[in-house]
Amino acid sequence: MKTKEHKIPEATIKRLSTYVNYLGRLGTDSNPVISSEILGESCQVSPAQIRKDLSYFGEFGVRGVGYDTKKLEAEIKDILGINHNWPTTVVGVGKLGQALLNFDFFRNHGFRIITAFDSDPNKIGTEAANGVTIQSISNIEKCVREEKISIGIITTPVAAAQDVTDKLVDGGIKGILNFAPIKVKVPETVTLRNVSITSELDNLAYLLTQKKR
Amino acid sequence: MKTKEHKIPEATIKRLSTYVNYLGRLGTDSNPVISSEILGESCQVSPAQIRKDLSYFGEFGVRGVGYDTKKLEAEIKDILGINHNWPTTVVGVGKLGQALLNFDFFRNHGFRIITAFDSDPNKIGTEAANGVTIQSISNIEKCVREEKISIGIITTPVAAAQDVTDKLVDGGIKGILNFAPIKVKVPETVTLRNVSITSELDNLAYLLTQKKR
């Protein structure tokens, strides 16, 4: 994989994630090769956009033929860094945290949720998902450090989000995916992404409101 | 509200959603007025960006002073169309669907989840959340039409996503928020947004991988 010096558009990364997803489903034995046109149809992205996205990272296809489906899938997984399992933890095992913990897809897709934390005494010690026992939030720093956990997923209420963020950071976490609707602060060494389900709905409401006019 | 002719950047809408969120929390009686600088600090957006975002829709502030916190909150809710309750339904009451059904925030924020549908006979007839009973998926088209449901949230497995989409469309749904990792097809009259939690994690993995190099 050649990583060119260019800064890569965030939209490109998002699309690469989509491509991987579809390649995994489209790649059958009877379908060993795929063109940017066919992949684009599934992903609802223009063929040129797909080729441009890939061109940031190197040359993966064969001119006149297309892309080896399995090989391209592997290459994109390399690019995204989901070709190995990131040790991951879920903090806040409420409704949303539970859904994520039970979402098997992550397991086969580059992430391994190995621990879960909560502050509720009634939850501590119970099993959250296959093989993951909920631990006390007071252990989190030590545990993140000892188990070399790379990624923390925050699904606590807003009020607790900054506090658990700080604890994760103190434990040496590398990246955080935050579902609480607040912009938590992290040092520059830690990578942060916020997921806002609410704003997706808001956006839908906006589009519907526009259409009415 | 003056809506200027310009096309509004999608990023602007996403930020407006953030602004509303913070305004709701920042607006206290002791804090009736807020400047773009202070709001920007909370939201981690530059003051100029906030002013530009708002300027697409009109003039909401007072020069030399700032914005009336409560009034600005209401104005943005108007713009986004979350100033009334959109009748909403959740299709597929699994782990994720349940989390959304129990997420009270939506209720006070422009959306009212009034029905839920599933295909699992063991779930049909049980209560999914406060006051919402799970109905059979076979009733969905009729129900969407009769209860004038505007928004459908899809949280079924991939295999069922296109099918339930079609049923929602047939019932006259206006907008769909799709959590299944597949690009479902809808007619132009229906507004669609896809939420990809997986791609957020992939993006985080990518950033972490970059940082290591």
Place this chain on the structure above:
DNA sequence: GTTATGCTGTGATAGTTATCACATTGTTGC
């Protein structure tokens, strides 16, 4: 071989979005 064919890879271009600097205008103090 040579030519025709087809799909990739990419430079050039158009379109979109963010940033900046400052003109504008309401407020406060004297």
Place this chain on the structure above:
DNA sequence: GCAACAATGTGATAACTATCACAGCATAAC
């Protein structure tokens, strides 16, 4: 009333992203 001030609103500019058209290259046909 007038000057000094403070924060908004916005045109101009820079940065970024997507689209397009076609050159480049492997393959297939003969």
